[in-house]
Amino acid sequence: MKYLKTCWICVVSISLFLLFWGGHVLKSDVPSFLPNIGLRGYVKINPDGRNQFLEMRCSACALVSSSGQMLGAGIGGEIDSTACVFRMNMAPTRGYEKDVGNRTTVRVVSHTSVPLLLRDQNYLLRSSLGTTYVFWGPERHMRQDGKGRVFNILLKIAREYTGVGIYAVTKERIQYCDQVFENQTGKNRMKTGSFLSTGFFTMILAMDMCESIHVYGMVDKNYCSRASNSVVPYHYFERRHVGECRTYRYHEHVRHGGHRFITEKAIYAQWAMRHRITFKHPSWSLAKD
Template sequence: MTSRKKRVAVVIVLLTVQCGIMIYTLTRHNRHVSVKETNDNIRVHYSIDPPKNYSERCMNSTAVCTETPKDISQSEGIWTGLKDDLSAYSSITNRSKHLDIHCDVCAVVSSSGQLLGSKAGTEIDNATCVIRMNIAPTKGFEVDVGTRTSVRIAGFLGMTRGIFKSTKFFENERFPGKVVIWTNKNGNLVKEESLELIKHHAGLDMYMTSDEHVEFCEALFQKETGRNREKSKSWLSTGWFTMIFALKVCDKVKVYGMIDFDHCSRNKTRSKDVPYHYYDKTEVKECDVSNAGETRSTGGHRYLTEKYVFRKWAKSADMEFFYPSWNITSELHKLPIFLNSAASK
């Protein structure tokens, strides 16, 4: 079997497993939900499954609702209103205790193979806070990804499937930082697994998102794309939850190793061999996974669509992208595959 065929086969297997994992979540309730995240400055209302009179309802206190998705960052004060409201992140050991953190400059470090050879480690470590995702390690990759971790955002599968335990992650990472698990309705199992890890790793500080926050993040996806996550059989990535978290707690966000939504189509030759994860020794390639996720009809991460939204947010939020850099001032003349296929229907 040729190397290319092997890569394709691996991607198909990966996405098939992912689809099976998603079945529970994709069969979640299909109802009208009013999602609120509030503080003294702003109140945001979103509907996950818009009713027929959706266009007549106000989605937030400063913008008029329409059925055409708008850039949420254009709503006056939206990110200012959500900043520092961390009531959605509760301690695993004490649910009345909420995450307490604010950062001037955040380095959001992706898990992408784009970081290999970047030598961005020192620059990343110089940020006020360093945010990492899932089980992306620092050990062995310090020159490219740095050594510090302030907060690690992880998906619930890392807990329910015992990935942190099986990889001996916390034995290898000396300074894991605060760990935030975004979860669905499987919260009890996440809590049980988290408590087990805390018991074996003194000082491990773990938090879990509320159901309302997950619903808010899903509604935000629909607001920005016009596609209902559940009905479109889409699965939000840890990157989506991480970027929302960063915009809450950071004055300035510097993102390392995340590709733009059209990167793979613009750099077909240069990007074809970049691994999906910088620490993964398999033959899975980043662009193979990203492109495949956009076209799956039975469910998948819409990685490139999410990055299309991030590009829009970057126009008004204080965000920069490195390794590779993004041209956030350029106009968005094209849509990612997922949104383009939806528009043509």
Template structure:
């Protein structure tokens, strides 16, 4: 017997639904395949984690922050005594910790600069030919305090014959703030009392908040929500802009450096740690990091490139 029209219609509906499911399944499979291929091909992509930054937008689209107006003693608190942060220099050498300074022979030029700025536990002993010997200002992160204190002759007992030497400690107020009265603050206080040749300061909580706000203004990203840690380089560059009329930066690579093809020569992250992590690997891992706080080194360099046009900043070894 032949099938009734109703049964034939139901079978047609069933076949149509199956065809529709197959089309949907095929589309999903194709989409997943494309995503997998994209992920595998972009594994070495150096594009930042974030969307394009305001720093790369036309100048009129950015609300410019005048960092020269930041300068002032109210942002820094003397750890011991009644000293004020009054350093001002016409010419500054900002010496990074990058291994790109090795072989530069820039030491004499650095030492002839009016003021020399260094970071954390970057030494000069044994590297004088490339990084010089003088230190006018050292900016030290809370995470580097113990390393600096362990070698006082290297980091704390050097005096600058051309200017008054100072050290600025930065970090969460809960760790190095005067009110915290924790181990780190007591250690910093003891160091300040022992080495009276240095003027030691910490950054006030309100000033620390301004550094966070500045990051958001320049990048369009909230520092905390984007799980970003500001680097010592960020603090040092801003402080240098405050105190210096002209800044020459030694050893800092441009934002695009780690994206060059072919890949640039592998270099240690720090010039004084030849067996330490590789520079570009460190930059890229931090820039792309999604879980937990990370430094955004490449992002910060994008901002520095923008600031260079405003604040008489030049870069050498490499030049860009």
């Protein structure tokens, strides 16, 4: 009897160990050899060369998609009432306040959008006090030895707009994001001939900063299959009408230079099962496949 009791205790102990170990593995987005350095993955672009990492935490965040799904949503007030508001690239608020709100706490910008930023700097930078800009790009453009073309432009902007917080995603953080993609999909991002989207980097940053995230205007991975005749534009602010689903399908299958938007949305659904992430306008069903 004593022997059976001892065996039972051993079985229970092993089961509990496996349960907790399994939970740890489930929550791990990347292998342990690549540490999650969080906000130390975002360094301020300082004209004086000082290393200064992003220090910002938010209880609740609104991540506003640039999708045409935002047109007619009428949720600008709801978005503006959130503690922190994330926007991407050059998505404007002026003229769209009723649908997308007016406040911008963080704007995540691709290296490819920097020329557009310079073109609209009077609107985006001169009126951006209180907004933090986070730029991402490959090392060849963001290197800090004088040969990084985009970094040099951002350094010049930082000198001119001293009241605007301008940060760069570090090389290590970009490598981390690549590893997250591979860990979630089983595919090497570079070997697939694709680039991570600004949305992907924004989601990672939001998870680093926010206790909870409300994503607005982003469709799920199956939306374009369900709504095969959708005429929703890719961006809510572009006059030239480019279909959202048409763009997603093209990028998902192009051999080189595309974003895997649909695959990324499948990853976001996985994250939402473990983090406090909700999707609105449209809402997502997060039942396990």
